[in-house]
Amino acid sequence: MAVENYIHDLLYRYECVILPGFGAFITQQHSAHIDSTTNEFYPPKKTISFNRQLVKNDGLLANYIREVENIPYTTAVQKMDSFVQELNSVLENNRMITFEKIGAFTLTKDEKLQFEPATETNFLKEAFGLSNFTSAEILRETYKKQAVALEEKAPVAFTPERRSGSNWIKYAAVGILALGLSGAAGFNLYSNQIDEHNIAEQQKAATQLESQIQQATFVITNPLPAVTLNVAKQTGNYHIVAGAFREEENAAKAVEELKAEGFKARQIGANRFGLHQVLSSSHESRRDAINELYRVKKTNPGAWLLVEEL
Secondary structure, eight states: OHHHHHHHHHHTTOSEEEETTTEEEEEEEEOOEEETTTTEEEOOEEEEEEETTOOSOOSHHHHHHHHHHTOOHHHHHHHHHHHHHHHHHHHHHHSEEEETTTEEEEEOTTSOEEEEEOTTOOOOGGGTTOOOEEOOOOOHHHHHHHHHHHHHHSOOOOOOOOOOSSHHHHHHHHHHHHHHHHHHHHHHHHHHHHHHHHHHHHHHHHHHHHHHOOOOOOOOOSOOOOOOOOOOOOOSSEEEEEEEESSHHHHHHHHHHHHHTTOOOEEEEEOTTSOEEEEEEEESSHHHHHHHHHHHTTTOTTOEEEEOOO
16 A cells, blocks of 8 residues: 555655545654663653544645656645545455554444554664663662672772882883873874764764755746835744745746735745745644645645744
8 A cells, every 4th residue: 555655655754644524633743761670761752542523635645645656736636535545445355454564453333433553663874773671770879888788897998009119100101101292192083083973973963864865846927027026024833834846936936826815825945856935824723834835735635744944
């Protein structure tokens, strides 16, 4: 099931992935914690739940399918609809279906859909590779008390060793000088290794960030004359992407047309494909952004939701 795999991929990057006509998969982040009774350490993670009420298409999954399979948006929507029909058919016949690494659905006797998430999958990408482990209890204070008790019973006196002559002082001075020189060289080498490591990590982070930048297309016919409006600065990490253009001039015209229609539109620069992206609005909460997206898609089906700190 290709659509199932696409949902799995998106859950690592987004808090909500809607399968139109079926429901929404929602992730929630949990901090790392330690079980005081078992001394077991649990890394941070993102768990998954399912909401049967969110069934409207927000464009996220459809645009991802369109991009990965290089197919038209309408074809991607039809593929999702066929997948949902197949799901409903399997549930009616078998009363149960499993999404690998996501969870299992069960249809109860009263026709209610229950979801059991897969516990072995951690959708928090920052915690990739981390697993639970148990640490033995640290008995530092116990050992300290035992050592103090032994010292009180049998104190140990240290007598400095007598040495003839002063040659050992010369040897010690030479040794200290050698250690100092080698330590300085080692510190410089260590510093260089740290710099190289930081540069590599910065390059890796930039590559990962670049791979997550998304694109969309938006065609505007009959552009309106340019209109200049003074609007308040847009804030929030949830953005409605109205379109992306090969020519920056077309993107600027799209911004002006959207502003004329009452939107607080703006450009956010070109993505890695060289397309100049245009936002119609930004929002503080995901729910406000999704509500706005539903409204915008009535006139612009190609609009989609971008979750990113700009």
